[in-house]
Amino acid sequence: MTIAIGNDHAGPEYKSAILEHLKTRGIKITNYGTDTSDSVDYPDFVHPVAKDVDSNTVDFGILICGTANGVAMTANKYKNVRAAVCWTNEITELSRVHNNANIICIPARFTSIPQAIKLVDTFLKTEFEDGGRHERRVNKIPATC
Ligand code: RB5
DSSP states (O other): OEEEEEEOTTOHHHHHHHHHHHHTTTOEEEEOSOOSOSOOOHHHHHHHHHHHHHTTSSSEEEEEESSSHHHHHHHTTSTTOOEEEOOSHHHHHHHHHTTOOSEEEEEGGGSOHHHHHHHHHHHHHOOOOOSSHHHHHHHTOSOOO
16 A cells, blocks of 8 residues: 655644554555644645645545645645545544545644544545445546536
8 A cells, every 4th residue: 555645834743653653554655744843835745645646646645734624625626636634533434435535634733643543544444335326426526617
């Protein structure tokens, strides 16, 4: 499995903990995020992740900012990206099962680090329920005009 990860200044500690955790699982990760708490503009750290997911260069993306809204809004501008704001385990599970989300967006200011790691694990192990109503709905997401 391959992953691209990005974060702004709200997320370096969350990102480090997630990287450390995923390393033990043998997952290949490209880190596009900032590694300090110096203030930055979140879109600059989202575009490289969204581009990798959009072009199928990686299987999944992980994005972290304060609320997760800014990173999700940016990533969802890409045609093949389905970025989901995830703050509970059930919402995370459903973002995969129902929406086939390919980027998890974590709100660092509203989750703990252990919770964020659990959300990532849930996201990566949950399969999309394809072949039915959810697939039909996901296929209707892209803007056509
Ligand atoms: C940064 O202060 C904050 O605005 C950012 O992390 C994020 O929450 C934006 O959506």
